[in-house]
Amino acid sequence: MSTRSWDAWRCGELLGAATGTEVRLTWSGRPGTGAWSGWVVQWHDGPTEAQMRATAAELLAVGVGPPADELSYGRCLTAEGEAVALLLWLAAHPRALRSVGAVHLVAARDEVPYPERADDDTRARAVELLARGGGRLGYEVLRELARHARCGWAEVTAWLDGPVAPVVDLGAERARRRGTSRRRRRF
Known part of the structure; x- marks a missing residue:
């Protein structure tokens, strides 16, 4: 060496x-x-x-x-660390709840230290947030988070503490529907 x-x-x-x-x-x-x-x-x-x-x-x-x-x-940041950082940042900046977006995720990445040391509730909510995005924080998850955040922090926590809605593969669902409609036409 x-x-x-x-x-x-x-x-x-x-x-x-x-x-x-x-x-x-x-x-x-x-x-x-x-x-x-x-x-x-x-x-x-x-x-x-x-x-x-x-x-x-x-x-x-x-x-x-x-x-x-x-x-x-x-x-x-790990995926969980990123999600924890975003939740901690939003909790500390309630005015940002009106319009959550990618800019807030960048601010959270830059400003929140030690996301791995967050309390158990925040970490569990971060895992739920990631589950809603297939393991990552994409624009779809941020958009859904923004929709709930407009109603306040209590709505965000209720959404993340509630049951996870099943993820629907839109491509497979469209193909399934096209197959169903073609079968109906044959009769």
């Missing part, structure tokens, strides 16, 4: 210990200014990017590893 790779590994270990999440530095190969410009700090869920940058600036200022300002940072 090269000295640079060892320093990157050690930096990931230090940042992980400080933030309570698994952190690793990976080489992206992107050119830039500085000896460490091609390295990216990566982690799932956990602190926001701003919090990770602040932690790195504090830890790495003492001369341990690379300069924090030469590194790139990339936080990745």
Whole structure:
């Protein structure tokens, strides 16, 4: 292992210990200014990017590893983490309930730290929200969430705490209906 790779590994270990999440530095190969410009700090869920940058600036200022300002940072939210972050963000911003959209999801990704540490009710609601979207937060789920959110937070929680409506494959349903209508014409 090269000295640079060892320093990157050690930096990931230090940042992980400080933030309570698994952190690793990976080489992206992107050119830039500085000896460490091609390295990216990566982690799932956990602190926001701003919090990770602040932690790195504090830890790495003492001369341990690379300069924090030469590194790139990339936080990745798991599907559940993304759903939890959105629900927590909406609960904290009730005015946004009038028009929930993709912009709110982006704000939640950027502003909500440690979604994996949310309370059990929020995490269960996030799982339900994902179930309504086939495991992801697509536009259809956001549109349905927006429809309920217009009636207030109590309506959102009631919707997510209630039974899940079955997912209908529209293509299969259309094909089934076309097959039914053709059979009727033959008689």
